[in-house]
Amino acid sequence: MSGEQQVLERIERARRRQPRLRDEHITMAHGAGGKATRTLVEALFLDAFRNPLLAPLEDQAVFSVGGQRLALTTDAFVVSPLFFPGGCLGDLAVNGTVNDLAVGGARPLYLSAAFVLEEGFAVADLRRIADAMAAAARAAGVSIVTGDTKVVQRDKGDGCYVTTAGVGLVEHDVTLGAATVRPGDAVLVSGPIGDHGITILLARGDLDLAAELASDTAALWPLVAGLLDAVPGVRCLRDATRGGVATILNEVAAAAQVGVVVDEAAVPVRTEVRGACELLGLDPLYVACEGRLVTVVDAAAADAALAALAAHPLGRDAARIGTVEAGPAGLVLLRTRFGGTRIVDLLVGDPLPRIC
Amino acid sequence: MRFVDEFRDPARARAVAREIAALCAPGRQYKLMEVCGGHTHTIYKHGIEDYLPAAITLVHGPGCPVCVMPMGRVDDAIHIAAQPGVILACFGDMMRVPGSRGSFLDAKARGADIRMVYSPLDALKIARTHVDRRVVFMAIGFETTAPATALTVLRAAEEGLGNFSIFCNHVTILPAIKAILDSPDLRLDGFLGPGHVSTVIGCLPYGFIPRDFGKPLVVAGFEPLDVLHAVAMLLRQLAEGRCEVENQYGRAVPWEGNERAVAAITRVMELRPHFEWRGLGFIAHSALRVRGEFAAFDAERIFELPGVRVADPKACQCGEVLKGVLKPWECKVFGTACTPETPIGTCMVSSEGACAAYYNYGRFQRRRLLEPSPA
Numbered sequence: 001m002s003g004e005q006q007v008l009e010r011i012e013r014a015r016r017r018q019p020r021l022r023d024e025h026i027t028m029a030h031g032a033g034g035k036a037t038r039t040l041v042e043a044l045f046l047d048a049f050r051n052p053l054l055a056p057l058e059d060q061a062v063f064s065v066g067g068q069r070l071a072l073t074t075d076a077f078v079v080s081p082l083f084f085p086g087g088c089l090g091d092l093a094v095n096g097t098v099n100d101l102a103v104g105g106a107r108p109l110y111l112s113a114a115f116v117l118e119e120g121f122a123v124a125d126l127r128r129i130a131d132a133m134a135a136a137a138r139a140a141g142v143s144i145v146t147g148d149t150k151v152v153q154r155d156k157g158d159g160c161y162v163t164t165a166g167v168g169l170v171e172h173d174v175t176l177g178a179a180t181v182r183p184g185d186a187v188l189v190s191g192p193i194g195d196h197g198i199t200i201l202l203a204r205g206d207l208d209l210a211a212e213l214a215s216d217t218a219a220l221w222p223l224v225a226g227l228l229d230a231v232p233g234v235r236c237l238r239d240a241t242r243g244g245v246a247t248i249l250n251e252v253a254a255a256a257q258v259g260v261v262v263d264e265a266a267v268p269v270r271t272e273v274r275g276a277c278e279l280l281g282l283d284p285l286y287v288a289c290e291g292r293l294v295t296v297v298d299a300a301a302a303d304a305a306l307a308a309l310a311a312h313p314l315g316r317d318a319a320r321i322g323t324v325e326a327g328p329a330g331l332v333l334l335r336t337r338f339g340g341t342r343i344v345d346l347l348v349g350d351p352l353p354r355i356c
Numbered sequence: 357m358r359f360v361d362e363f364r365d366p367a368r369a370r371a372v373a374r375e376i377a378a379l380c381a382p383g384r385q386y387k388l389m390e391v392c393g394g395h396t397h398t399i400y401k402h403g404i405e406d407y408l409p410a411a412i413t414l415v416h417g418p419g420c421p422v423c424v425m426p427m428g429r430v431d432d433a434i435h436i437a438a439q440p441g442v443i444l445a446c447f448g449d450m451m452r453v454p455g456s457r458g459s460f461l462d463a464k465a466r467g468a469d470i471r472m473v474y475s476p477l478d479a480l481k482i483a484r485t486h487v488d489r490r491v492v493f494m495a496i497g498f499e500t501t502a503p504a505t506a507l508t509v510l511r512a513a514e515e516g517l518g519n520f521s522i523f524c525n526h527v528t529i530l531p532a533i534k535a536i537l538d539s540p541d542l543r544l545d546g547f548l549g550p551g552h553v554s555t556v557i558g559c560l561p562y563g564f565i566p567r568d569f570g571k572p573l574v575v576a577g578f579e580p581l582d583v584l585h586a587v588a589m590l591l592r593q594l595a596e597g598r599c600e601v602e603n604q605y606g607r608a609v610p611w612e613g614n615e616r617a618v619a620a621i622t623r624v625m626e627l628r629p630h631f632e633w634r635g636l637g638f639i640a641h642s643a644l645r646v647r648g649e650f651a652a653f654d655a656e657r658i659f660e661l662p663g664v665r666v667a668d669p670k671a672c673q674c675g676e677v678l679k680g681v682l683k684p685w686e687c688k689v690f691g692t693a694c695t696p697e698t699p700i701g702t703c704m705v706s707s708e709g710a711c712a713a714y715y716n717y718g719r720f721q722r723r724r725l726l727e728p729s730p731a
Contacts, residue, residue: 003685003686004683007685007690007691008685010691010692011715014691014695022697023462025462025465025466026465027461027462027464027465028461028464028465029452029461206473206474206478207474280474281397283401334403336401336402336403337364337366337402338364338369338402338403338404338580339366339369339370339403339406339407340402340403340404340405340406340407340580341403341406342401342402342403343716343717345716348452348696349452349461
């Protein structure tokens, strides 16, 4: 074996080892959805709570109770600013949890809501958030049926944090999961990506940039229900939140040990989002969405799936963005618009703007 | 998108790729260094290497200003950030560069007030709105970013802002290129010159490279077609036996540079006798410091800095990798002590550094990832 091969094999062995959490403190990278988040979740939480329902690390757990298949999920919401074009913390808190149920193939039924409020927070703002939650819940067909409130001292919180949990019912006879993906499958996305992340970045006002953009926050269940009704060959559903479409496709590639090949020219990105990303040195594939479905379907069902998505207003701009291939296993590749190829890796932490 | 898509046209790329292939002499291997980190980024982002014949190797140079920052300077900056009342402002890509006890991200997690800004003027804005705090801007970059830092210091002086200063880590590109050229075991055939730096310094200062070292240099832009064009121009020089400085990036780079930008730098800053580069060691006259006249805005004079030099581990061979003498996997610590999670040298710090890229993707490098589309 050549020296080079020996070195590469050593690296491969190191990669296959369980991730170890070396950090002594939590940094912002641990919350960004990339490699640092994965290491924290696998090495600390999964290690502590290990059980068969948690182990696949899907967005929700699906289990049977009294002959019915139920889905359970929870999500914590922190955002700055609390209000932004297209929505607010309240919309995210309902839609995010509804979507985590929907991508498990579950019709969302009931939510809980827990509020951590900072001393001094304006009641008028809290009312706006609650009203937005009520409206989003009505639109998604769910009820918020239980909750909790805590107040922390001034400067110990960021105004308002919301945690929601949700229960849903799996009615379709499907087994969804990244591990069911097969070579030849088609990768679809329900609309333009990156709207939410860039909207929030601009709404913070640090950049002196402005654009006609609004968050894409929306409840995806109607879109998912339409898709599952129309197409039997759906393998996997995800909603692209932090970490963006790139992170989801990496999860799929790793779970199914397949390669995912994305065609850059086919990925829908609004001109405003692309422009902001060019200026800031960001990649739209890693920018957060809050109402975009990524789905992998049997190639034979791809056209029907695309039509089912496009039939709903939320999926009007749905597109087929890529194909699953046998290899290289565990990798996401991008055929660039320029005609080259590159690897789309998981980021370690937040995408950081670059200057050099 | 206008003014961008024109420079990313696959049909034109295929035409230039054919030209490049035709310019390669049979059996000859070419090693070309792109000096600037921005070029490395473009090469990865667009998959430019898929258009190049196997005879051409692009060597990623020292032009990533955050990657070359030595640990001791990162430690000094974190020391400043830990002083009472200090807000340290820096560019985003500085956040993850490791010092001897972690990065800015780690320091922030331990309680330091470190904020990401997009321009030194944003740091000035923070100083205006936080008059009870001491705001320090971590100034980094080559001649590209130095004018903005200089103008910010001049603005702060005009406004009499007493709570603003800069921690100056600006570096200059020419001594680094010269350090690489001085190496007796150099294996490079030519350079893609740094386009952004050249908008400031122009093309004339590169004259010594063909004259004294016999290597051609083409100043290149940052769109993928720019890079391919510049490679073709280098190969044409080599094929025709010419050796000179050429400017591919004429739409942004005037031959004589930007006098006003250079004047702003010289007004506020002066050359240091020497500065340490991660991976390359001490290089004379390779960095800038704040002139005495502006001492009130110089964090190095305001704060007592530990200034402890943290040596690159002896086993680190980044210098050899940068010069194209060693392949990443031939370095003694590659993949064992030095990994992307615990980087030792500059080539592993940035995800685009030669070693980090090889660590992540090396097993795919010897064969094309997919059937190349330009075929």
